[in-house]
Structure formats: C-alpha cells, structure tokens
Amino acid sequence: MAGQLVLLRHGQSQWNLENRFTGWVDVDLTDTGRDEARRAGTLLAAEGIRFDVAFTSVLRRAIGTLWLAMEEMEQSWVDVHRHWRLNERHYGALQGLNKAEMAEKHGEEQVHIWRRSYATPPPAMDPEDPGHPRHDPRYARLDARTLPATESLQLTLQRVLPYWHDAIAPRLKAGDNVLIAAHGNSLRALVKYLDGIADDEITGLNIPTGVPLRYRLDDELNAVESDYLGDA
Numbered sequence: 001m002a003g004q005l006v007l008l009r010h011g012q013s014q015w016n017l018e019n020r021f022t023g024w025v026d027v028d029l030t031d032t033g034r035d036e037a038r039r040a041g042t043l044l045a046a047e048g049i050r051f052d053v054a055f056t057s058v059l060r061r062a063i064g065t066l067w068l069a070m071e072e073m074e075q076s077w078v079d080v081h082r083h084w085r086l087n088e089r090h091y092g093a094l095q096g097l098n099k100a101e102m103a104e105k106h107g108e109e110q111v112h113i114w115r116r117s118y119a120t121p122p123p124a125m126d127p128e129d130p131g132h133p134r135h136d137p138r139y140a141r142l143d144a145r146t147l148p149a150t151e152s153l154q155l156t157l158q159r160v161l162p163y164w165h166d167a168i169a170p171r172l173k174a175g176d177n178v179l180i181a182a183h184g185n186s187l188r189a190l191v192k193y194l195d196g197i198a199d200d201e202i203t204g205l206n207i208p209t210g211v212p213l214r215y216r217l218d219d220e221l222n223a224v225e226s227d228y229l230g231d232a
C-alpha cells in the first residue's frame, strides 16, 4: 500500500501580509506564519502520522514552516530534502510589486489571469535584473537555461513533476509517509496533477496557508481521497 501524503503550504510570509507578488523572492515568515506552522504540526501530531521523509523548497518560508511543524510533532529527526523544483511559481517581473496596485494599473481581470490562469505566464523578468535566479548562489550549480524568468502554473507543474516522479513518488510507492512543505502555486500544480483537475477549473482552486492537506493514494498513486486537517 502506498504511504500517506501530506501537502502543507507555508504559513503567512511578510509579503503575503504586505500583499506583494513573491514567487522566488526568499521572504521570511511573519510571527503569524510561524504560529500557523506550529498549529499545522499540532494537527498532524493529533492524527498520529509518523513521517518517513519530508520534502521542501529552497525558500525559507517553506523550510521554516516544515521545521516548526516537525518540531511540534517531535519528528525533527526525519530526513529532509530541499529542492528548487518545489519552489513557488516564478512571478517574473511582478515579483515585489503590490497586487492591489497592479490591479489598479492593469485591471482586476488581467491580474486574475496572471495569478490564477493555467497557461498564461506573467511578464518575464529581465535576465540582467539582480533578482534573476541566475545571480543567486543557491542555483549556481544548475544549468542557467533551466532557471525561469517567469512561470505560468503549467510551466510550474512541468518543473515540479520530474522531482515528483524521481524523488517523491518512489518513496510513496515504497509505503513511506511523505510530508511536502511548499507554496501556494507549486502545491496547486501538484494538486491539479493528483486530482486530475481540468485546466480551466484550476482557476478556482486556492490552498490555504498552514493547513495540512492529507491524501490517501492507491498503489499507482491515484488520489483515493483527500482532506484538510482542522478547520480550513
């Protein structure tokens, strides 16, 4: 039997609070976000799930959330793998900008398309922009051509899936319980894949911060059922 899978979006970040497009910018959790992460750990502890392995991104809001939740579960010893393929969707030239101000400038509809459509990427970031991932030491070992300057949800799913197939799925198939702490859009991409949600229906899906989403999977890793723990 496949192991259980739990998806956890990080708690509130400083830029969630400030309503700014975040993407690959390495913004920290707020105190509220840290409380959400601990609460997620309490909920998981109450379910009595013992994890065999955990996966997260290379962004501190997800890493911190995982760390706090695992500490709360008294499972800080569990093996953790960090990978850039679990990062948030890259928000291109929108990163750092205020979402409400962009809606005033470009219209609500355009901003909604950038935020929630499946296939339309936001405007790309200039490769010379110091915020481009090719200038960030954490990605220095990667082929610069694989580093995004913007991503739609579709492109996000395309870069999450190789890691899912190579690193995560084999552990689930071996019966291991797996915790993934990641981001609003990298997790939306994964949920779209697991639940087989149509391209035009994914627009309506939002994942709340700090609420564990548990999946029961069959041997082929098809989703049998899923539920949010606690009061989503």
Ligand SMILES: O=C(O)[C@@H](CO)OP(=O)(O)O
Pocket: 016, 020, 021, 022, 023, 024, 088, 089, 091, 115, 184, 185
């Ligand atoms: O800014 C971001 O990177 C994401 C997640 O907070 O925002 P949105 O929900 O607008 O996709």
